Amino acid sequence: MSTVITEKSSPEKRGKKTKPGRAMRRFSRWLTFLIFLGAVGFGAWYGWVQWDIPEGYGGLIHTKFTWRDGKRAGGFDRELTVNDGLHWRWEKLIPTNLTMHLYPLAIRSVTLSTSGTLPSGDLYLNFLEEKGDSRFDWNLSVYLSYRLRTEMVPSLAGKEGILPENLEDYLAKEEDLIKNELYAYLADYSPETNIADKMESARGEINRLHPYLEVTSLAPDRISLPDYALYEKARTLYFSYLDERNRSLGEMISRVAPKTAVNEEKMKVLEEYGKVLTEYPVLIDFFALDGDNKFGRYTPSDLMPEDLAGSE
Numbered sequence: 001m002s003t004v005i006t007e008k009s010s011p012e013k014r015g016k017k018t019k020p021g022r023a024m025r026r027f028s029r030w031l032t033f034l035i036f037l038g039a040v041g042f043g044a045w046y047g048w049v050q051w052d053i054p055e056g057y058g059g060l061i062h063t064k065f066t067w068r069d070g071k072r073a074g075g076f077d078r079e080l081t082v083n084d085g086l087h088w089r090w091e092k093l094i095p096t097n098l099t100m101h102l103y104p105l106a107i108r109s110v111t112l113s114t115s116g117t118l119p120s121g122d123l124y125l126n127f128l129e130e131k132g133d134s135r136f137d138w139n140l141s142v143y144l145s146y147r148l149r150t151e152m153v154p155s156l157a158g159k160e161g162i163l164p165e166n167l168e169d170y171l172a173k174e175e176d177l178i179k180n181e182l183y184a185y186l187a188d189y190s191p192e193t194n195i196a197d198k199m200e201s202a203r204g205e206i207n208r209l210h211p212y213l214e215v216t217s218l219a220p221d222r223i224s225l226p227d228y229a230l231y232e233k234a235r236t237l238y239f240s241y242l243d244e245r246n247r248s249l250g251e252m253i254s255r256v257a258p259k260t261a262v263n264e265e266k267m268k269v270l271e272e273y274g275k276v277l278t279e280y281p282v283l284i285d286f287f288a289l290d291g292d293n294k295f296g297r298y299t300p301s302d303l304m305p306e307d308l309a310g311s312e
Helices: 011-046 121-127 150-158 164-185 195-209 228-279 282-289 306-310
Strands: 057-068 071-076 098-104 108-117 137-148 213-224
Touching: 057 150, 071 150, 098 164, 108 164, 121 228, 137 150, 137 164, 164 195, 195 213
Parallel strands: none
Antiparallel strands: 057 071, 057 098, 108 137, 137 213
């Protein structure tokens, strides 16, 4: 009995068909490995956060989801991240999970200036006949250098709600407060004052009052303060003058008031007479004949107000 070998069972044919399958499987494995390697490489590169932080800035990271102290957490980091070294964060691999807020850490230098006159200073100088004098004026100008405290930025954002977009407004308000504090702090300044010690003491006080800022230097440019002693004396004299004037005016009013009441009564009578005489002019001739004033109540001199009578 003869054996028939068909083309399907030929070893040569089977070998020719299996070679493309093995090559495809190998290619697929290598492609998968390369894709995996690329994903790992992209994740490793994308997770480095220091690339997002320019020189002179600190990055405060806010995450929607992270693990902290073995618990699920979120919010602001407890410290700033800078572009020194390598900082990789897996939270960045989750879309929209990580946000970087950039805060300037460089020293900021400004000149704080204020000027003005003590309340009612011009009035008191005029009272003293010291017109054009500037002894109640002040003119203060100070160079200030400061920066954000790195360790306090997370608290500044978390507790105070100060983010980079409203940081300039916050710093402007802080500078105005410092300017007013400096004026109050230097109120007792005199040419004999050791200005270097005074500035150093003021710097420490400002750092205490503004915990989110670090004042690095404070130097005077121009300091001109009013004469407070003379101001208090002028103020006291002016109010004493007002009290005396009011007292004298009260006495004069008490003397004149009764006379004024009588004059007002006489003026009312004259008005009534005027109305009657206007309506009945014949009465003028009648009063002229009544020399003894038998019919009239007042004589002209009685009816005339005292001030007008005295001027005759």
